[in-house]
Amino acid sequence: MDKLPLASLQQKLINYLVDDDPTVTTDIMEQIKDHGSITRDVRLHIYKNAYQVRLKETIENDHEMLGFFLGDDLFDQMVLGYINAYPSDNTSLRYFADKLPLFLANTAPFKDHPIISELAHFERLLMVAFDAADATRFTRDLLANTPPEQWPDLVFRFHPSVQLAHFHYNSVETWQALKQEQSPEPAKEQHSDWLLWRNNDRLTQFRSLPEQEYNLITMILNGASFTALCDLLLEEVTEEQASQVALNYLLRWLDDGILIKQAFIQQ
Amino acid sequence: MVHNLITNQASAREYSLSSAVDGIAPPDDFLGFGLGLRTDHFQDVLSTKPDLDWFEVVSENFMVDGGKPKHYLHAIRELYPMVMHGVSLSIGSTDPLNMQYLRQLKVLVNELQPQWISDHLCWTGVNQTNSHDLLPLPYNEEALNHVCDRVDQVQNFLGRPILLENLSSYITYKESEMSEWDFFNKVARRSGCNILLDINNIYVSARNHEFDPQDYLEGIDKNKVKQFHLAGHTDYGNYVIDTHDHPVADPVWALYKQALKRFGWVSTMIERDDNIPPLVELLAEVETARNIAYDTLGQLERVKQREIVT
Numbered sequence: 001m002d003k004l005p006l007a008s009l010q011q012k013l014i015n016y017l018v019d020d021d022p023t024v025t026t027d028i029m030e031q032i033k034d035h036g037s038i039t040r041d042v043r044l045h046i047y048k049n050a051y052q053v054r055l056k057e058t059i060e061n062d063h064e065m066l067g068f069f070l071g072d073d074l075f076d077q078m079v080l081g082y083i084n085a086y087p088s089d090n091t092s093l094r095y096f097a098d099k100l101p102l103f104l105a106n107t108a109p110f111k112d113h114p115i116i117s118e119l120a121h122f123e124r125l126l127m128v129a130f131d132a133a134d135a136t137r138f139t140r141d142l143l144a145n146t147p148p149e150q151w152p153d154l155v156f157r158f159h160p161s162v163q164l165a166h167f168h169y170n171s172v173e174t175w176q177a178l179k180q181e182q183s184p185e186p187a188k189e190q191h192s193d194w195l196l197w198r199n200n201d202r203l204t205q206f207r208s209l210p211e212q213e214y215n216l217i218t219m220i221l222n223g224a225s226f227t228a229l230c231d232l233l234l235e236e237v238t239e240e241q242a243s244q245v246a247l248n249y250l251l252r253w254l255d256d257g258i259l260i261k262q263a264f265i266q267q
Numbered sequence: 268m269v270h271n272l273i274t275n276q277a278s279a280r281e282y283s284l285s286s287a288v289d290g291i292a293p294p295d296d297f298l299g300f301g302l303g304l305r306t307d308h309f310q311d312v313l314s315t316k317p318d319l320d321w322f323e324v325v326s327e328n329f330m331v332d333g334g335k336p337k338h339y340l341h342a343i344r345e346l347y348p349m350v351m352h353g354v355s356l357s358i359g360s361t362d363p364l365n366m367q368y369l370r371q372l373k374v375l376v377n378e379l380q381p382q383w384i385s386d387h388l389c390w391t392g393v394n395q396t397n398s399h400d401l402l403p404l405p406y407n408e409e410a411l412n413h414v415c416d417r418v419d420q421v422q423n424f425l426g427r428p429i430l431l432e433n434l435s436s437y438i439t440y441k442e443s444e445m446s447e448w449d450f451f452n453k454v455a456r457r458s459g460c461n462i463l464l465d466i467n468n469i470y471v472s473a474r475n476h477e478f479d480p481q482d483y484l485e486g487i488d489k490n491k492v493k494q495f496h497l498a499g500h501t502d503y504g505n506y507v508i509d510t511h512d513h514p515v516a517d518p519v520w521a522l523y524k525q526a527l528k529r530f531g532w533v534s535t536m537i538e539r540d541d542n543i544p545p546l547v548e549l550l551a552e553v554e555t556a557r558n559i560a561y562d563t564l565g566q567l568e569r570v571k572q573r574e575i576v577t
Contacts, residue, residue: 134333
């Protein structure tokens with residue numbers, strides 16, 4: 001037999017791990033020495049089993065509430081489908097299931113129930129908030145030390161863990177019910193915006209955003225100054241109320257820990 | 268002593284043989300007896316500050332931007348020496364070296380200033396597919412040249428020698444032309460890397476491939492071994508799987524004693540990856556390792572307590 005290059009041998013073993021086709025199994029089997037008291041088949045299967053179990057455990061750990069929502073059979077079906085559709089191409093398992101929401105949104109039977117994909121999306125956002133970069137927060141003290149004449153031109157910046165999310169179904173409420181070991185209400189269309197972040201105690205936190213606050217945060221993300229926020233509020237409240245409403249939002253954001261120290265001054 | 272300007276970090280303890288024992292003193296880079304740091308134990312380690320010489324951390328677990336894991340990691344680094352142990356270098360893969368991974372590794376190295384950095388003598392994937400498993404190489408000249416070339420690139424990039432670890436394996440390729448220990452020795456001698464010898468993996472592979480584990484120990488260069496791993500496995504009768512979810516088994520303790528006789532003082536740690544018990548149980552296993560080493564090689568005294576340098 002001609003010598004098999006290392007690259008070909010490695011490709012054959014990987015093919016065997018990711019593909020159930022019998023010819024793929026035969027291909028690698030031919031490269032394995034038959035020795036000792038266990039068969040080549042048993043030997044190879046140890047690797048195949050480990051591959052599948054490891055990826056399944058990763059999805060189980062990342063998507064605990066989704067698992068409760070689907071139940072064992074559908075969860076296993078999802079895992080098998082996802083592992084086949086998106087073999088891992090990353091060195092870290094942390095990112096293996098990043099495409100799970102996409103998979104669930106486009107694959108039957110899951111795509112027929114969009115709340116399933118939304119649940120997966122929510123759980124992945126929580127993970128992003130959990131291990132996003134650290135940054136020194138903007139605080140009430142720092143704000144108090146900012147010269148009043150600079151306030152109107154301040155442009156706030158968000159902590160790297162901050163995520164905005166829009167859901168079309170009662171997905172977050174469903175997730176919360178499952179987390180509290182309660183039966184969720186039936187899935188229903190319900191548009192809502194959510195803010196997710198890691199708080200001052202390094203705990204992942206989330207809350208729903210009223211439309212007004214969502215609009216303000218979106219404006220900040222687009223580079224708007226504090227004055228511009230007040231101008232937006234003027235469309236909804238009186239001039240006397242506007243600055244107080246804006247200040248209340250700002251204080252809440254500072255207490256939540258979603259703003260960082262490096263606010264900048266609009267030129 | 269390392270002088271660290273960035274943050275407080277613990278330096279290694281220094282050991283010497285107590286005067287009553289006529290033995291061989293440990294080498295300068297001997298760290299003592301350590302444990303694999305796991306997230307389950309972060310709080311316990313910080314609140315109880317166990318009497319432990321060092322921790323090993325899995326590099327990939329901390330290749331994230333921030334948050335709780337990194338916060339605890341740095342707090343614990345202030346108290347204990349650390350070594351970094353990776354699972355994704357894929358030194359034997361025929362894919363190009365993953366430079367993004369290596370850059371992340373180097374960032375973590377700069378943050379932690381570990382005593383050393385290790386990974387495995389294996390490959391984990393090819394052609395953009397990662398198995399997240401430690402897959403064996405064929406032990407032949409082609410693989411030897413390939414691995415040595417890549418170890419050289421990695422060591423140049425990191426600016427220091429690395430350690431490679433033997434894995435547990437379940438298959439032997441027809442393309443293999445030499446024993447694993449012969450291959451391992453050649454890699455270490457030619458590339459200049461050092462050896463992390465996993466005593467449990469030797470036992471597991473010996474059972475699965477039906478060789479004498481003593482032959483493995485005898486076949487490894489005495490001067491290349493810088494660290495031992497001790498871990499548990501699952502015995503299925505006909506074969507053994509390296510599950511790291513049990514305490515160290517008796518035959519592995521016995522093999523550890525043999526390894527100490529051959530290699531002398533080698534920094535030793537307990538590696539548990541699954542079914543993680545309370546910290547005290549693992550600390551007791553570390554003490555077992557320490558006692559076996561003292562029984563085999565002589566009693567050690569701590570010359571100096573660990574210091575925190577600023």
